[in-house]
Amino acid sequence: MTDRVYPCPSSDHCEFEADSAAALVEHVNTEHAGEYRRDDWPDTAAGRAVRTGADKDEGNEDDESKVPE
Ligand SMILES: [Zn+2]
Helix, strand or coil, X not given: CCCCCEECCCCCCCCCEECCHHXXXXXXXXXXXXXXXXXXXXXXXXXXXXXXXXXXXXXXXXHCCCCCC
């Protein structure tokens, strides 16, 4: 039974619910293109799934504070 639901994290009164992170990413890329890059994009599990799914750049620009040992 798959009861895991990914509600659309958009603050734009969107009631879309995906049954997988991939489907949510696809929905966001179609309906909310670029919106996940905004600072007010909710930092929920679904919101992060979209961000990690959409940002597939190799460079980890967010990890600059990480000092290699
Ligand atoms: Zn949506």
